Amino acid sequence: xxxxxxxxxxxxxxxxxxxxxxxxxxxxxxxxxxxxxxxxxxxxxxxxxxxxxxxxxxxxxxxxxxxxxxxxxxxxxxxxxxxxxxxxxxxxxxxxxxxxxxxxxxxxxxxxxxxxxxxxxxxxxxxxxxxxxxxxxxxxxxxxxxxxxxxxxxxxxxxxxxxxxxxxxxxxxxxxxxxxxxxxxxxxxxxxxxxxxxxxxxxxxxxxxxxxxxxxxxxxxxxxxxxxxxxxxxxxxxxxxxxxxxxxxxxxxxxxxxxxxxxxxxxxxxxxxx
Amino acid sequence: xxxxxxxxxxxxxxxxxxxxxxxxxxxxxxxxxxxxxxxxxxxxxxxxxxxxxxxxxxxxxxxxxxxxxxxxxxxxxxxxxxxxxxxxxxxxxxxxxxxxxxxxxxxxxxxxxxxxxxxxxxxxxxxxxxxxxxxxxxxxxxxxxxxxxxxxxxxxxxxxxxxxxxxxxxxxxxxxxxxxxxxxxxxxxxxxxxxxxxxxxxxxxxxxxxxxxxxxxxxxxxxxxxxxxxxxxxxxxxxxxxxxxxxxxxxxxxxxxxxxxxxxxxxxxxxxxxxxxxxxxxxx
Numbered sequence: 001x002x003x004x005x006x007x008x009x010x011x012x013x014x015x016x017x018x019x020x021x022x023x024x025x026x027x028x029x030x031x032x033x034x035x036x037x038x039x040x041x042x043x044x045x046x047x048x049x050x051x052x053x054x055x056x057x058x059x060x061x062x063x064x065x066x067x068x069x070x071x072x073x074x075x076x077x078x079x080x081x082x083x084x085x086x087x088x089x090x091x092x093x094x095x096x097x098x099x100x101x102x103x104x105x106x107x108x109x110x111x112x113x114x115x116x117x118x119x120x121x122x123x124x125x126x127x128x129x130x131x132x133x134x135x136x137x138x139x140x141x142x143x144x145x146x147x148x149x150x151x152x153x154x155x156x157x158x159x160x161x162x163x164x165x166x167x168x169x170x171x172x173x174x175x176x177x178x179x180x181x182x183x184x185x186x187x188x189x190x191x192x193x194x195x196x197x198x199x200x201x202x203x204x205x206x207x208x209x210x211x212x213x214x215x216x217x218x219x220x221x222x223x224x225x226x227x228x229x230x231x232x233x234x235x236x237x238x239x240x241x242x243x244x245x246x247x248x249x250x251x252x253x254x255x256x257x258x259x260x261x262x263x264x265x266x267x268x269x270x271x272x273x274x
Numbered sequence: 275x276x277x278x279x280x281x282x283x284x285x286x287x288x289x290x291x292x293x294x295x296x297x298x299x300x301x302x303x304x305x306x307x308x309x310x311x312x313x314x315x316x317x318x319x320x321x322x323x324x325x326x327x328x329x330x331x332x333x334x335x336x337x338x339x340x341x342x343x344x345x346x347x348x349x350x351x352x353x354x355x356x357x358x359x360x361x362x363x364x365x366x367x368x369x370x371x372x373x374x375x376x377x378x379x380x381x382x383x384x385x386x387x388x389x390x391x392x393x394x395x396x397x398x399x400x401x402x403x404x405x406x407x408x409x410x411x412x413x414x415x416x417x418x419x420x421x422x423x424x425x426x427x428x429x430x431x432x433x434x435x436x437x438x439x440x441x442x443x444x445x446x447x448x449x450x451x452x453x454x455x456x457x458x459x460x461x462x463x464x465x466x467x468x469x470x471x472x473x474x475x476x477x478x479x480x481x482x483x484x485x486x487x488x489x490x491x492x493x494x495x496x497x498x499x500x501x502x503x504x505x506x507x508x509x510x511x512x513x514x515x516x517x518x519x520x521x522x523x524x525x526x527x528x529x530x531x532x533x534x535x536x537x538x539x540x541x542x543x544x545x546x547x548x549x550x551x552x553x554x555x556x557x558x
Contacts, residue, residue: 028379116301127303216387234389239501
């Protein structure tokens with residue numbers, strides 16, 4: 001790199017450095033501020049901080065909407081992850097191992113929940129479930145089944161992406177060897193294919209959990225007053241006020257997602273996924 | 275391995291069926307409802323009218339919302355590219371642990387929900403927030419400024435959400451460039467800024483286009499950030515959809531808004547990827 005000597009070149013280098021600092025600040029600052037608010041001892045947002053405390057994290061557990069939200073979000077995320085894995089593993093195997101007419105179309109259909117705006121998925125699913133509720137009398141919105149149905153949809157494209165990438169890297173010869181030695185197709189899949197793509201399966205499962213646990217837009221449409229997921233409870237609280245308690249609840253949500261991602265990162269390179 | 279077509283079909287069916295039942299069919303229902311009429315007090319009246327689409331494009335209330343959304347999407351995206359390009363090229367030049375640290379600073383926020391990041395900006399912009407405190411402490415202002423519930427707050431909040439995507443998109447393209455092209459330009463007498471403008475930028479143009487479309491779509495669909503930082507009277511498309519469907523129970527209009535939002539998103543995604551593929555001879 002040729003070092004600039006003139007005033008214009010120094011000014012140029014200074015402004016690039018300034019832009020970079022602003023850019024990094026804009027990315028990181030909100031996280032630092034929310035972390036700071038969660039540990040100050042002031043009971044409302046005010047400056048300067050009177051001291052520091054971890055009491056707000058205990059306070060979160062005295063608020064029923066956060067306990068209920070945490071419980072519901074966990075149930076929905078676990079349910080959506082399990083069902084998502086059951087439907088996507090066989091689909092991914094067929095999509096990678098077989099060539100057939102309409103393969104690209106099915107692949108695109110399975111990836112489509114990633115392209116359609118989440119708000120639109122939420123609105124359309126809400127209208128469908130309410131129609132179903134009116135026609136059959138079975139409560140659908142606010143039910144665990146309704147939440148899980150919506151969330152499985154969100155996990156499908158991520159599972160398909162992670163699993164097909166993993167399967168494509170697996171040499172088909174291993175499977176053919178097992179088959180030629182007399183293993184039935186089912187035995188080949190359960191004894192050879194599945195153990196070999198285990199990293200992909202673990203990554204897809206944790207990623208599904210993260211996508212479901214953090215979802216706001218779809219859950220908001222499916223929530224009913226007593227049945228809120230954690231992100232919806234956090235949003236509704238924030239629309240009312242910001243204080244150290246909500247900051248602590250946010251930090252806990254971030255910690256859970258962060259932990260899941262650190263585990264995922266041991267199986268796949270996350271920076272290649274987004 | 276999977277010999278019979280029926281086995282393959284059986285393995286594909288559950289996932290495909292889930293997407294058809296919970297995404298494709300609801301979309302058709304949404305399209306159908308967008309042609310219905312909303313009569314206050316009667317909820318929804320079956321009909322076959324384009325009145326909702328007409329009023330979306332003629333009613334000043336909705337037009338203002340559409341205009342705010344498009345202006346915001348454009349402004350945020352330009353800001354993200356202007357900040358993101360130098361930042362991405364700075365990160366692409368680094369090596370070792372500094373690079374890991376910088377990448378972490380960009381990737382980490384991606385996994386924090388938009389509502390939580392908006393909450394962070396609420397701490398900065400509030401009446402008793404950090405910005406007002408700092409400006410007051412150095413004596414620049416006598417009374418606190420109103421920063422919350424302003425378009426500026428929404429703008430900063432959405433830039434903060436979109437910037438990591440833009441930086442990562444650009445950084446991956448920049449890392450793929452041959453460093454010799456830049457060295458050649460410098461050795462032939464171009465300054466660093468000229469080299470950046472005349473050599474680097476044209477080479478990363480497909481990346482800039484991809485980042486532009488991504489950021490534009492993310493802004494069009496932004497929900498938590500405009501709701502929390504813009505307040506109840508700030509209207510952008512996604513909050514308007516929620517307000518119509520859940521707030522006013524005006525399904526026909528909510529469906530119309532949703533459909534327009536989805537159409538714009540899909541057309542931009544498909545058109546841009548086709549354009550990039552054709553213009554730069556890329557295959558996906």
